Amino acid sequence: xxxxxxSFVEAVHRKYASxxxxxxxxxxxxxxxxxxxxxxxxxYEVGFDKIRKQMAQLDELKIVLVDxxxxxxxxxxxxxxxxxxxxxTELDLSRNLFQSCGExxxxxxxxxxxxSLRLNGNRLAILPQxxxxxxxxxxxxxxxxxxxxxxxxxxxxxxxxxxxxxxxTSIEASSNDLVTLSLxxxxxLLPMTLTSLTLEYNDFSSISDLLPLTALASLKSLHxxxxxxxxxxxxxxxxxxxxxxxxxxxxxxxxxxxxxxFVDSLPDVFPGLxxxxxxxxxxxxxxxxxxxxxxxxxxxxxxTLGRLANLxxxxxxxxxxxxxxxxxxxxxxxxxxxxxxxPESEESIVxxxxxxxxxxxxxxxxxxxxxxxxxxxxxxxxxxLIKFTFRLPAGTLPGQTSEIxxxxxxxxxxxVYRIKGIVGKLFDLRPLSxxxxxxxxxWDPVAGYEDEEYDSEDLEEADDSVTVDAExxxxxGKWMRREVELEDSTRQVGNSVDGMEAKVRLELR
Numbered sequence: 082x083x084x085x086x087x088s089f090v091e092a093v094h095r096k097y098a099s100x101x102x103x104x105x106x107x108x109x110x111x112x113x114x115x116x117x118x119x120x121x122x123x124x125y126e127v128g129f130d131k132i133r134k135q136m137a138q139l140d141e142l143k144i145v146l147v148d149x150x151x152x153x154x155x156x157x158x159x160x161x162x163x164x165x166x167x168x169x170t171e172l173d174l175s176r177n178l179f180q181s182c183g184e185x186x187x188x189x190x191x192x193x194x195x196x197s198l199r200l201n202g203n204r205l206a207i208l209p210q211x212x213x214x215x216x217x218x219x220x221x222x223x224x225x226x227x228x229x230x231x232x233x234x235x236x237x238x239x240x241x242x243x244x245x246x247x248x249x250t251s252i253e254a255s256s257n258d259l260v261t262l263s264l265x266x267x268x269x270l271l272p273m274t275l276t277s278l279t280l281e282y283n284d285f286s287s288i289s290d291l292l293p294l295t296a297l298a299s300l301k302s303l304h305x306x307x308x309x310x311x312x313x314x315x316x317x318x319x320x321x322x323x324x325x326x327x328x329x330x331x332x333x334x335x336x337x338x339x340x341x342x343f344v345d346s347l348p349d350v351f352p353g354l355x356x357x358x359x360x361x362x363x364x365x366x367x368x369x370x371x372x373x374x375x376x377x378x379x380x381x382x383x384x385t386l387g388r389l390a391n392l393x394x395x396x397x398x399x400x401x402x403x404x405x406x407x408x409x410x411x412x413x414x415x416x417x418x419x420x421x422x423x424p425e426s427e428e429s430i431v432x433x434x435x436x437x438x439x440x441x442x443x444x445x446x447x448x449x450x451x452x453x454x455x456x457x458x459x460x461x462x463x464x465x466l467i468k469f470t471f472r473l474p475a476g477t478l479p480g481q482t483s484e485i486x487x488x489x490x491x492x493x494x495x496x497v498y499r500i501k502g503i504v505g506k507l508f509d510l511r512p513l514s515x516x517x518x519x520x521x522x523x524w525d526p527v528a529g530y531e532d533e534e535y536d537s538e539d540l541e542e543a544d545d546s547v548t549v550d551a552e553x554x555x556x557x558g559k560w561m562r563r564e565v566e567l568e569d570s571t572r573q574v575g576n577s578v579d580g581m582e583a584k585v586r587l588e589l590r
Contacts, residue, residue, distance in 0.1 A: 086178060088157045089188050090165055092150040098139055139166045148175035148199070155187040162191040170194050175228075176202035182242065183211045190220040199228040207238040212245050221246045228253040236262050236269060236293075243271050250274055255281040255307075261290040269293050275300055282307040286337075287314030288350055292322050302330035306358075311337040313346050326353035334396075339363040344388050345436055356394040359385055387412025388437060413441050417448035425450075446562075449522025451580065466490045467575065468582045471504055477589060493575030497567050500574060504587065516588040517567040519578060 087095070117124045145166065152174065156162060169192050179185060182205055189195055198221070211217060224246050229239060230253050239254050249272050259280065263269050271278070276299050285291065285308040294300065303324075310333060315321050328351055338344070341364060347354060359365065365381035386395055386408035393400055416438055419431045428450070432438045442448075473485040487507050491500060497517065505512035567577060567585070 086151045086153045088154045089147065089152050089174075089184075090156045090160050090162060092147040092152050093139060093142075093145060093166055096147060096150070097142065097145075141168065142166050143168055143194075144171045145169050146173040148173045148177070148201075150177060152177040153179065154184045162188060163193075167192070168194050171197040173199040174203070175199050179203050179205060181206045181208055181211060183208075186211060186217045186220045189224070190216040193223070195221075195224055197226040198224050200232065201228050201230040203232055205232065205234070205242075207234065207242050209241065212241075217245070221249075223248055225249055226251045229257070230254065231256045233257055237265070240269055240271055246272060248274060251277040251279075253279040255279055255283065257283060259283040259285065261285070262293045264293050270296055273297065273299060277302045277304075279304040280308075281305065281332075284308065285310055287312045289314030289322050295322050295324050298325045298327065300325055300328050302332075303328060304332040305336065306332050307335045309337050311339060311343070313343060313350055322350055324351050324353075329353050330356040332358040333362065334358045335361045337363060341384065341388065342434075344385055347389060348391065354389070355391055357385070357389070357392055358396050360396045383408040383411045384415065387441075388435075390437065390440070409437075409441055410445060412437075413445060413448045417450050420448075420450045449520075449584070451522070465492050465494065466581075467493055467578060469500075470582070470584045471507065471587060472584070473508055473587045477587065491574070494573050496571045496573060497569050498571070500567070501569075508587065510587075510589075514590050516590055518586040518588060519565045519567055520584045520586055521563045521565060521579075522584070523563045 172189075172192065172195060174185065174188070185200070185205075189198065225248055227243065227246055227249050229242065232254075234242075234254075234257055236259060239257070243249065243252055252271065252275060260283070270293060273296075275297050278294065278297070278300060280291075281304055285305065287310060289312075291303075291305075294303070313321060331347075331351055331354055338359070339362070344359070344364070347357070359381075360378070365378055382395065386392060386400060386405060412435075416432065416435050420428045423431060468488065468490050470486060470488050472487075473481070475481055475484045485508065489503060489507060491503060495503075498512075501512040501515050501517065504510070504515060504517070564586075565577070567574065
């Protein structure tokens with residue numbers, strides 16, 4: 082027995098205005114006469130009659146969902162779609178039995194107000210001749226949203242079908258087993274009117290697999306969730322893809338990004354990027370060390386934010402000025418740890434891997450690199466000395482235009498009084514007028530920060546005030562540098578200063 086099939090008009094009638102619905106309404110009338118009790122309370126059905134009556138008025142239907150109804154053609158018995166349901170704006174024809182686009186063209190040609198069309202799950206043969214001449218020329222005029230998910234179409238067919246929609250701004254083509262988008266001239270290009278494109282759950286492994294999309298000058302958002310992307314790659318000619326600076330939102334969640342070089346390269350590939358989703362990638366899921374306060378996801382978020390200077394939103398979270406400062410300071414501290422793990426002669430190799438290092442050092446000063454101290458024989462003089470770097474900031478003395486810095490090795494057993502005497506001779510200043518501030522290079526949280534924290538509503542309501550306030554606070558965020566005053570005492574300085582080196586700032590009382 083052959084499967085039951087029907088036309089679009091018949092499907093609309095059967096779903097929204099069939100005799101079966103009328104019989105169901107009659108049954109509901111009988112049910113209404115009986116009181117329905119739940120836990121001793123009478124329950125009444127309110128409003129459903131009105132909804133059913135509205136839906137039965139086919140000439141007023143604006144949203145029609147006839148997915149999975151075994152539709153094979155547009156009409157039967159000469160009924161015109163324009164006469165049956167003329168004001169449809171949203172139409173779902175997913176998972177039906179169309180064999181080609183001819184019947185779909187015929188349906189859409191009679192819907193003058195159509196804005197959204199879903200063809201998900203259909204198995205269509207895309208034939209160019211079906212789009213030539215007659216009603217097919219303007220059949221899809223006015224349609225702005227198009228869904229082509231799960232159709233298993235090759236890229237060329239997706240492009241050919243999409244180009245028939247002259248006004249389309251949003252296209253979904255997820256789960257089509259796409260591996261790479263071939264670049265074969267105009268036949269492999271989407272409409273230039275496109276502002277949003279969704280290619281989720283395909284099989285892309287590199288950003289370069291999307292090379293044809295770089296020609297879309299109006300594209301603003303690109304959704305690539307659930308692919309296998311791990312590299313930026315290069316095109317057939319060796320060129321890296323560079324997207325339009327209009328593209329500001331990118332979703333790369335649930336991919337296979339495993340290294341931070343990929344994240345660092347995003348500004349080169351997406352120069353206009355301001356919003357990013359990167360969650361559920363291997364680079365975010367590194368195992369946290371036992372005893373760490375911060376989880377691996379939090380750490381991944383902070384490092385991503387610190388590496389990308391232009392982001393305003395990350396993983397659906399609006400970035401406040403304080404959050405950015407916090408993340409950039411954390412990123413700097415991580416760079417310092419990497420530098421501490423190599424000899425001083427190899428520091429440049431480490432910093433070369435972090436393209437924002439110089440920029441962040443200008444904003445927050447260079448981090449203090451603390452290397453593991455080598456075991457030194459305590460009987461040697463070297464073990465008894467601390468290498469002090471004393472600096473007198475510009476403007477401390479009248480007419481002083483630049484910073485003065487001097488290095489002096491001082492025994493650990495000296496007290497602060499003797500150190501001030503040495504510094505006074507070095508800088509020709511009265512010892513007792515000096516204040517010695519040890520700059521530890523470490524960061525401490527600011528007390529009361531939580532009371533001043535911004536939320537997304539503050540940003541939306543008053544962007545300017547947030548910016549001014551952040552500037553007035555010196556962009557400190559919720560961290561500040563730890564500084565310790567070496568107070569006058571007879572205590573040995575070795576008991577106050579850690580390590581074999583120390584940086585001390587001079588101030589005048």
